[in-house]
Each structure stands twice: as structure tokens, then as C-alpha cells.
Amino acid sequence: MPYRAPVSDYEFLFDKVVGFQQVVATERFSDATPDVVGAILTEAGKMCEEVIAPLQRNGDLHPARLENGIVRTSPGFAEGWRAIAEGGWIGISGDVEYGGMGLPMTVTTAVNEMMAAACIALQLxxxxxxxxxxxxxxxxxxxxxALYLPKLMSGEWTGTMNLTEPQAGSDVGALSTKAEPNGDGTYAITGQKIYISWGDHDVADNVCHLVLARLPDGPKGTKGISLFLVPKRIPDADGKAGVANSLKVVSLEHKMGLHGSPTAVMQYDGATGWLIGEEHDGMAAMFTMMNNARLGVGGQGIGVAEGAYQHALAYALDRKQGRSYHGYTIAAHADVRRMLTTMKADIFAARAIALSCAVAIDMETATGEPDWAARAALLTPITKAFGTDTGVDLANMGVQVHGGMGFIEETGAAQYARDVRVTTIYEGTNGIQAMDLVVRKMMDGGEAASQLLDEIEAHAEAARDVLPEMAEAVWQAKETLREATEWLVAQDDVNDRFAGAVPYLRAFARVLGGHFHLMAAMADKGGPREHLARFYIERMLPEHVGLLAHAQRGSDGIYALSLDDLVA
Amino acid sequence: MPYRAPVSDYEFLFDKVVGFQQVVATERFSDATPDVVGAILTEAGKMCEEVIAPLQRNGDLHPARLENGIVRTSPGFAEGWRAIAEGGWIGISGDVEYGGMGLPMTVTTAVNEMMAAACIALQLxxxxxxxxxxxxxxxxxxxxxALYLPKLMSGEWTGTMNLTEPQAGSDVGALSTKAEPNGDGTYAITGQKIYISWGDHDVADNVCHLVLARLPDGPKGTKGISLFLVPKRIPDADGKAGVANSLKVVSLEHKMGLHGSPTAVMQYDGATGWLIGEEHDGMAAMFTMMNNARLGVGGQGIGVAEGAYQHALAYALDRKQGRSYHGYTIAAHADVRRMLTTMKADIFAARAIALSCAVAIDMETATGEPDWAARAALLTPITKAFGTDTGVDLANMGVQVHGGMGFIEETGAAQYARDVRVTTIYEGTNGIQAMDLVVRKMMDGGEAASQLLDEIEAHAEAARDVLPEMAEAVWQAKETLREATEWLVAQDDVNDRFAGAVPYLRAFARVLGGHFHLMAAMADKGGPREHLARFYIERMLPEHVGLLAHAQRGSDGIYALSLDDLVA
Structure with missing residues (x-):
């Protein structure tokens, strides 16, 4: 079952839906013309189809393993990594001064999504x-x-994030890893970190760990955390990977999926590290990295959804079973068709949200305007949570389309469901994303959300003459979301926001999806994108009603049932 | 993480929600007094807690395997099987004449659910x-x-169902397995069957296969199918398992979960079989078996949901992370509390639906009244689909409650999600269940559904004085469901029903859940069951609005997007 890169979908979205023209119109990104972007997406897509996708099953069947302290990756992964590195796909948005292409994050988002669809374990x-x-x-x-960036962008070295400790997960501030000054400008890092994706491997010469740790005078909580760069092998005078640092892989996790990605428990025993940013200010740098990663993880969900969709569609077009009014393969059956169309419609919605988040990041980078920064900040948790929920839901639906064969590992349908399952958890669980949305991202009194709703409203009104029913449905949904947003912002007790945060975030994504589908329908009047938009707006958008009812109930009903009642 | 049998929940449901008194009031089931039922549930629960639950991980870690044509089951499964057999839990509802207990199917449903929660792979x-x-x-x-039933009820022998063939899954009528008369009253069965759960094993002396096959003069389609009993070892003159029959296990499937349950490809090479029922009338007998199995599979979903819930709750009560207004374990956090309460509320709803389906079956058995038969027929697909969807959704939510640990296999949370995944597929996919609901179960013009809606309406009206808001919400939801039902029944093109069948079935279950929660609230005014009901009715019941909007759109929008459009 070969993967086919959906390049024309990205081009349509760039051009007609997410306003990529604005990015190209900036001086910073003026090189990212449609021709350039088209060529890049085509080239990256070709690699994903021909080189990366064939590795997908290898990762599952031959997991990364720890042998005498060294991690051996799955067959073919080293070659896959080299293809990614040599294509320049690591540093697409990296600074040209250090070997990057300097292209917009929007382009990186599309390329990352294709790589994730082809083989998420390697793409991580x-x-x-x-x-x-x-x-x-x-x-x-x-x-x-100067020392690290060229190596990271060329793929000679790789990078990791070290945040979590056994008793410090979502609550990063509880970490206990220590950093002590060595007196020569470096620091000695000591502690244990868990869930370190690609914490060690044999695909490149060095592994550069970004590690959160606390200095001796660091206050408790997140304000006492600093960030350190801790390479596996310390660079020598020539900038090559030199002697081994005092760190090791203790073990690899045995996971539900993503077997090709080594998830390490890392032990640092006075390892030499270099401070990144200011002392006690590690969270600022970490947030830079996490925001990038959250958009990226949302894209992983969407990529796997696309892979699962293509897989299920191919099966449905091939599998003969029963009769219907429209043909003899199961793709002709109304319920299978419902599932396939649902998958396609949700992939479009999630992808449009992720790309519009990336556009906002690019506009922030290019213009420095606070409105764009606020838009990017608002869309990041929605992109992460809805993208990964979509990945989980659609991989699951892909299994269902396969019927009995979906449960049999040989078909590969189950692997998508197992692999993608972690994406709703890592880089901040989707619960954390929703809490971020309703509190931190609403500290402006809901202004950024309101501006976005104004845009949706204006577009729906403009579309009314052409597609009156769909425009009206989107307009109404937007209004219901606006009321819920105003209700949330008015709650002083954050728990009243938290109690409905997850359904609120999902409803926000549903309404955004309706908005973007309506744009697509306007650009393809009478064509398949209008049909897809109608399916979404008529059948999927109404989900927001129940979600927003849930979102505005507050926390009393959540705590009415005591813990003892839950146990009973 | 020990499993705790929720015996008091069943007792409450029997007594206050699903009307089990009616069953006990019949002559047929007059022995099933509260004392007797309580003792049985307690005894079965004890076995599940102490003997069955400890086998759960064994099945996953040490899958059943095929060695030289013989299936070896997971460590401890043979002992687990003996405990089930010796407890009499196979023949709870079996005819007393052949060694069964003759108790209501309602009791069997509760016991089966407990066994599934403890270890679904063995319970199958x-x-x-x-x-x-x-x-x-x-x-x-x-x-x-006389020959087979005592052996099956005592657990000396086991039974299987052989329906599916590589090109005949949901479309059973396409099967090609042949049966030819041997001239001595027996038949020679030849063909291949797939997905045979517990198709072979080493826990009992004989495996009795019920095999669908076509006689030489059998017409095409389901009307030409006959049912045969084909034992692995042919009974000798003393009724003991004798010489080997001409059948074998070709292979076992490598599945996403349920590793402890051997799923066999079976080959019949002129195997000796005995006709069950009339020639060409195999589907009638098969439907008897499938209806039983559909209720049973729904119960598997609910059981796994309960297991996953208890697992997640124990983790949430133990895991310390962050602070909140209400404590220091993650169970105190609003979003985790939302997930746990959602799980508890949906388990209650799904369990009440399954038990009320079982009550209808028992009333049909005891009274022969067609209204009860129609009620049972109506509730069977809802029980199967909603029970198993609940299993998949809640096992998934249980993983989410665990955060990063949920993705690590050692915790066991992921196993629930992998094991339960097949239940939405086997015994008729949930799409097939929904199609059955909107066409076959509505051939009465929606009369059975209407009668059930009348009951919901009457109860909501009776509850209005005591719990006005909740009663009104249930009343309104019932009315919306009634309108949707009338719309469906009015559609002549079955594809217009099929297109919205899955969301319709789910909405039906949502409304039934509201009804049963309201009954629980009335019986526990001011208590935890009222709080749980309020959570469900305020936050979860509104889902029906979006679902029913979807259900009434018909098939045009499903087929507007062509297969080529889906591929593009």
C-alpha cells in the first residue's frame, strides 16, 4: 500500500484557504513563491513516497533496541535519516547563515506532515x-x-528535549535534576530524565540533549529552572564529536506503538552542559521549543490520519463484499462511504488549522506584529490537540473500514492506531493544551479569539449570496462559539474554565473547520471541494452544539461526585 | 492493580432501573430472587477478582501459539477455564435438563461482563x-x-462459530464451504473458515464447531445455507471425544490485541458434520447464536470499559502531579475528573442498556409476548454497538488519564485499548448493527421504537416534579429522537437510512442513557447517582443534537463526492 503525497492539497490550501500570499508578500519570505514552494513540496513528497514510506513496517516489526548501552535503530532507518538530512528537510525553516533554507514554517509544516504520514517513528x-x-x-x-546549528541542520548530529522526570511530567516545575557550575563556564548536570524520544541511536554521530535542570540557587517551581545543552559526545577543538560525556541510556520503553522511535530513560552523572539563555530562565527557551514542537506534533496527527485514510481507501476500493446501489466494493456502501468522507473532511479541517497556525507564526516572524503573535499562540494548542485527536480518531476509523482485517497486524491499519496514540499525550497532553487555551490564551480577555471570530463572521457574510445554507450554518456556529467564549472569559475561578476546556477546544476546531471548508467551497463552486464542505458543514459541524453545552457547565458538577463516589 | 467486581451496581440496576422484578414475577424465572441473584453475582465476582483478573497480562505477554498443529494457550488459561466451568458460569442460562442453571439471561449478562472486565481474551x-x-x-x-449440551455446559468441551470466509464476511451469503450428504445422516464439510475465536486450544477435550455451509442443491445467497455441528474429535459410543475429524488449524492470526484468544484459520477437508435445524435454514439457527453473541459482545465492551476505568481511577488516585483547589493527586484536576466521571457515566448508560436488553430477552422467553421479542430485537444492535464503542472510547480515555504511562505497555492501560478494539468489528461490525437497527428493526414502521420512546416520555413526565431540569432535558431529547425516527421510517430508499445509521444508533443510546440515568437519580435523590445522572444529562446527553442532525441528511451528500474525488 504505497503512500501518495497530497501535494496538490497543500497547494490549494496555501493559495485559497490559509492566506499564504501574505507570507510571500513579506520581505522576509519573498523567495517562497508558488513555484519554489511547489518544487519543494514535490521533491519532499517524492522522498516520502519512495524512501520513507517503505520503512514504516520495519520500525514496527523491528523496534529500536538497547545493546550494551548503545541503541540500534530499525533496519533502514539510518538510510532514511540520511535521505531526510541530505534533502535539507531538517533545516527548511532554519537560518540560512547556519545552513538552513530560511523558508516559512508553513512549508516546514507541510513537509513534516508528509514525513509523518510516511513513517512517524522516523519523522520524530x-x-x-x-x-x-x-x-x-x-x-x-x-x-x-556556530558550533551546533550547522551540524543539527545537516543531520550530522541530532537533537532531543529532556523535560520529564518520574515525578515531574505535566508539572515541569517539580523537576529535581541539578546543575552545578564547574567554574569554567560549563555546568555539571546530574539527574534522570524519562520519555526522551530519540534519546540515543546509531543514525548520526552525536546526540545533543537540551536538558532542564535547577541551579543550586534556583528557586522552587518553574522560575528556578535553567536550560542546558548536553551533548552525548563533547565537541573537540575542530568541532567534531569527541570524548563521551557522563551520560547514558538506562533503558528503552516498551510502548504501544512508535516502536521505531527509541524512547529512552536518560541518566546524567555530572555530565558537562552549556547554559542556553539566562540562568533560571529555562522555561522561556523551552517554550520556544515546545511551541514549535506542539505545531509539529499536531502535524504528526494529521499526517498519520492521512496515511490511515489512504490505507483504508485503498482497501475499500479493492475489497468486494455485498451489493449496493452504487457498485460492488465496500467503498460503495453508504456507511463505509460515510467513514471515508468523514476522514477526508476532518483531515482537511485539521490541516487547514495547522497551516493557518504556521502562517501566523511566519507573519509574526516577518512582521513582529503582536496580533500575529497572538493568533499563533491561540492556534497552537488547537492545532496540537485537534490534529492529534484527529489522528487517533481517524486511525481508529481506518481500522473499522478494514473490518476484521483491521485487527490483524499484517494489514498495517492497526499500526497507525498504535503509533499515533501517544501524540495526544506528549508535548503536553491534550488536556493541558485545552487548559492553555482557556486560561493563558484568554488572558487578553478573549481578544485574539474574538478577532478570529470576526474574520469567520465576515467571510460567512461574504459567502451568503453564493452558498447561503452553508454560510448561515457557519455564521450560527461562530455565534454559538462566541457566546461560549464570552462565558468562559467571564469565569474567575479557573476550574470553571478547566472543567469544559477539552470540549471547548474541540468545538473551536469544529467551527474553524467549517470556516475553512466554506472557503474551499467558495473556491471550488460546484466541484468536489464544495461537496466535501457540504458534508462537513451539514453532518460534522453540528457536533459543536453538544460540545459547547458541555463547555459552559463549570466545575460544580465535576466535583459533585466525590473521589469516594467514583471509587464506589 | 486488582479488579473489583461492581456487584452493588448490578443489584441497583436490577432493582431500580431495568425492571428485573418483572422477570422474577414470571413462573419461568421465579427462582431468581434478589437473594439468589445477589449470591450468584457475589460468587462470580469473587472468581473474577481472584482467579481470572490475574490472567489478564499473561494472555497479552504470552499469546496463544500454534505448535505442530496444536494450539497452546497462555499460562494459567487452562486453570482459569476450569474455574469458570466448575463455577457453572458457562451454563448459567442453560437448560436445567442438560446441566444448566436455568437462570435469566440478565444474570448471565452481568456475570459475562465481570469475566470480560477481568480477562476478555479468556472470557471469549x-x-x-x-x-x-x-x-x-x-x-x-x-x-x-443429549450428547453435546451437558459437555458444553460443564466445560468438558467448548464451542465455536464458523461463519466468515475470506470472501464472505459481512456478506455471509457469499460463502463457498460445501456440505455433501454422506448417506448415513451425516455430511462431509469442505472449505476454509477464518477468524475462528478459540478455534483450537488445550483447555478442554473437544472443540465443537458450528459451521455454515452450502448443500449441493442450496440456492445462492443466505437462503441456501445450512448449519452443521462439526466436532474436532468425533464422539465415540460412550459420548467421549473419540477419533480425530478431518479438520485442522491452518494458522493463528497475529492481532492488535486479545493475544490470549487463539484466532484460527480452519480448514475442513470432508469433515464429518451433523445438520442443525433444517436444510437451507442455517441462517435461522445462526441468528439465534448471533443475537446471543451480540448481547455478549456488547457486554465485553462494557466489561473492558469497567476494567479500564478502575485501572485509570487507581492511577489517578495515586499519581501526584501539580496542585489544584481540591488536592494533590491528578484525580483532583478538573480535566482528569471530567474524564473519570465521563467514564463512570457512560459505563452506567451502556450497562443499563445491555441489562434492559437482557430483561427483554428473558421476558420474551418467559411470556412469549411479541412486544418483548420486538423490544429485545430493537435493543440488541444498540447494546452491541454502543457497548463496544463505549469499550473502545473509554479504554482510550483510560490511556489518556495515565498520561505518558498510558503509552507504556507495562501499565496495562494500553492492553485494554488493544484488546477491546476488535469488539466493534466482530459479530457484525457496528456499521452492520446500525443498518440492522434502521432497516430490519424498523420493518414494523418504527412501532417498537415508538413504544420505547413512549415509556421514556412517561417516565420523564413522572419525574418532572422531583427533578424538573433533568426530566425536561430527557423529555426534549426523546422528542428529537422521535422526530428523527419518524424521518428515517419515512425513507423508502434504504441508503437514505444507511447514510445516517451509525449516528442515529449512537443518539438512540445517548437518549436511552439519559432515561436510565434519570431513573437512577429518582431512586437516589441527593445521592451520588443523582450527581452522576446530572453530569451525564447536562454534559453528555447534548451530543444527540449533532448526531441526529447528521442522521437525517440522507445519502445524496454521501455520494456527491465520487470515488475518484475521494482518491484525488
């Missing part, structure tokens, strides 16, 4: 490096940048 | 035997009943 490696690259670009000294 | 074995027992009781000759 460049995604981790990209996050580190962005953190170093913004917060590292010029010396460290 | 007695579930298969129970289906066979019921088919033989209704359709086999007295001679075959």
Missing part, C-alpha cells in the same frame, strides 16, 4: 532536531550557535 | 460456548442435545 527524529534548532537560534550564544 | 471462550448452547437448545435434535 527531525522534528526533535527542528525544535532544538529553533531554541538555539533564539537563545544560545553565537559561539554555541 | 465461554461466550462462544454459550452461543452454541443456545443454538443447539433451539435447533438441534434431541439426540444431539
Amino acid at each position: 527524529a527531525p522534528l526533535m532536531s527542528q525544535g532544538q534548532i529553533e531554541a538555539l537560534e533564539h537563545h544560545a550564544s553565537d559561539e554555541l550557535k | 471462550a465461554p461466550l462462544m460456548s454459550q452461543g452454541q448452547i443456545e443454538a443447539l437448545e433451539h435447533h438441534a435434535s434431541d439426540e444431539l442435545k
